[in-house]
Amino acid sequence: MLEQAHPLAMFFQAFVTQTVGYLVVVGLVFLVVWRWGEERFRGSRIQAKKRVNQKQLVFEVKNTLGTLAIGTASAVIISLCYAAGLTKLSADASAFTWWGIIASIIGFLLLNDLWFYAWHRLLHQPWLYRRVHAVHHKSVDVNPFSVYSFHPFEAFILGSAIFPVLFLVPIYLPALGVLQVLGMMNNIMSHLGYEFLPRWYTRIPPFRWMNTATFHNLHHTKLNGNYGLFFRFWDRALGTEVPEYEETFLKRGAALHASNTN
Ligand SMILES: [Zn+2]
Numbered sequence: 436m437l438e439q440a441h442p443l444a445m446f447f448q449a450f451v452t453q454t455v456g457y458l459v460v461v462g463l464v465f466l467v468v469w470r471w472g473e474e475r476f477r478g479s480r481i482q483a484k485k486r487v488n489q490k491q492l493v494f495e496v497k498n499t500l501g502t503l504a505i506g507t508a509s510a511v512i513i514s515l516c517y518a519a520g521l522t523k524l525s526a527d528a529s530a531f532t533w534w535g536i537i538a539s540i541i542g543f544l545l546l547n548d549l550w551f552y553a554w555h556r557l558l559h560q561p562w563l564y565r566r567v568h569a570v571h572h573k574s575v576d577v578n579p580f581s582v583y584s585f586h587p588f589e590a591f592i593l594g595s596a597i598f599p600v601l602f603l604v605p606i607y608l609p610a611l612g613v614l615q616v617l618g619m620m621n622n623i624m625s626h627l628g629y630e631f632l633p634r635w636y637t638r639i640p641p642f643r644w645m646n647t648a649t650f651h652n653l654h655h656t657k658l659n660g661n662y663g664l665f666f667r668f669w670d671r672a673l674g675t676e677v678p679e680y681e682e683t684f685l686k687r688g689a690a691l692h693a694s695n696t697n
């Protein structure tokens with residue numbers, strides 16, 4: 436959490452730190468999986484055609500800077516509210532039990548996923564899709580740089596589920612950091628373009644309730660269905676899961692490409 440006095444100074448310092456840190460992590464994943472691993476990981480590749488080009492990457496990085504600026508502004512606002520004692524955030528570990536901290540993390544992931552699912556379906560309505568969500572879907576062959584390639588409105592709305600929670604529910608401050616790391620890991624996995632999870636993953640709970648790289652990749656190629664972020668169950672409960680999801684997850688690589696031209 437930030438502690439500098441001037442909000443603008445806080446913003447710029449945090450923006451530079453976040454942007455450098457984020458681009459280093461995403462760049463390393465891209466180099467390892469997409470460059471170094473291009474041949475080695477061919478059998479894990481989800482889409483047959485490689486369509487990423489420099490133009491797509493520049494477009495994605497440009498949008499990512501906007502998303503990170505909005506995320507940083509949110510973090511600064513949260514810091515200021517916390518410093519003013521307006522939130523229910525607390526850095527005092529003795530005020531929490533360990534199971535309470537874990538429950539708050541899982542509870543927020545569930546709430547955030549419902550928030551994401553509902554907004555994601557709205558963003559696919561034609562009016563909002565054309566004006567907002569089409570930016571994210573310009574990336575069809577998704578890669579780690581696609582993660583935060585959003586229109587500013589989408590960047591704001593998808594990240595805002597945390598605000599009411601901070602004012603209503605006591606949360607241990609480091610749990611926010613854990614949520615941020617989990618969110619980023621899940622997002623990078625969803626846009627990896629390669630499926631590295633074992634084939635039993637979709638058979639055994641709790642893993643079978645969770646998202647995979649194939650799950651979100653299908654959202655980008657089919658353009659509808661698989662709207663969830665962390666979990667599958669909202670899509671399953673509301674009948675929006677892409678029917679061939681499990682088959683695609685199991686096949687992947689050469690077996691998949693022999694029967695699929697995506
Ligand atoms: Zn979408």
Ligand SMILES: [Zn+2]
Pocket residue numbers: 571577626651655
């Ligand atoms: Zn996506």
